[in-house]
Amino acid sequence: MSSKKQGIILISREVIHSKGYQATSVSDIMEAAKIGKGQFYHYFQSKHDLGLAVVEDLVKDWEEQLIIGILNTSNDPVTKLQRMLQWAETSHAEMEIKYGCAMGNLAIEMSTQDEEFRIKINEFFNHWINSVADILTEMMENHQLDQSINPKKDAESIVAMIEGGILLMVSQQNIQVLRDIFEVIIQKYHLD
Amino acid sequence: MSSKKQGIILISREVIHSKGYQATSVSDIMEAAKIGKGQFYHYFQSKHDLGLAVVEDLVKDWEEQLIIGILNTSNDPVTKLQRMLQWAETSHAEMEIKYGCAMGNLAIEMSTQDEEFRIKINEFFNHWINSVADILTEMMENHQLDQSINPKKDAESIVAMIEGGILLMVSQQNIQVLRDIFEVIIQKYHLD
DNA sequence: TAATCAGTACCTACCGGTCGGTACATTTTT
């Protein structure tokens, strides 16, 4: 893929994150990327095509940063979960407090409208949940958690808390609610 | 308010819930409500005005059903939380599994775009969180919960789990993930 | 010189919103 195309995708990610996919026009992207219409339609067949490329790029980044870079490493499980929360809070803090989770927003906006978007986004969430479940299983084997934990279900609830927490944070325009929720996670799974 | 106007709001709620606010055109609403453009602009100053009316109507309903009808009653706290989960799962099941939480969707779509929308939606979430926090406090006074619970923070995390759980449910197109998450809530707060 | 890259003019469909006008019920005047 040409670096020019990659650049357009990157800028589109920002624009779509802040405005939403539907509310973002091709002109918005042309303006932000400082390109003409011919150039846009040279690299992308349609707006839908760009949207898909944006989702793929976002998923690829997050898979690398979160799944591979944090969760599936050989660090001890507690450290991995701590880093996950830290990543969720800091690496997006500037943008997310205003515009929310790029992945979650697309999930809500597009899952109901377009099956292709939904499947790509869902694959990421499943990887995330499964990776967290593996870590919880590891912790149980180490007797770091009591037996009432169900790794799969608790992993789902942790991801739900993070995504729901970001939703509440955006609604309140205050990061404190997300920190509160992370504290609850830290306490339940003894991450301190 | 005329019942005609109320009817348009009700139909608009459904259309906007399934398509999102931005993706819903005034023509979509005219068609669904079987009215002409003149009628629409007789009752509403603008699309934005309709959107606000839709949010207000939604908030009013949920305040009545959830806050007043379930959480702020004189039932015992465990029953109230059980009913809240039941309400979240059943009362919207048909629509929500496909289209998600009407409130959460609007929160994500509109909070970043329009301050008026954000404030109205946020007020509801705050009422919800505060009502749950009161119930958790009551449970702690009854020694039904251990002292590690922080009512405010745990209430925030419960609401986040519900909203995040619905997000995951829509992404997976499967209600099981929401049931799993509710099980985690039930276990932690001894709601069985 | 081919293929790729980029700019611009332009297409049609649709957007939110306005406008002139109609039908009919209610109120006011005579």
Place this chain on the structure above:
DNA sequence: AAAAATGTACCGACCGGTAGGTACTGATTA
């Protein structure tokens, strides 16, 4: 009570503007 005036509900054609997308041209590069 009849006539005139006013108000409310509603219609659908139409407005300027913008949407996504196409066609065609010229520039750049291999």
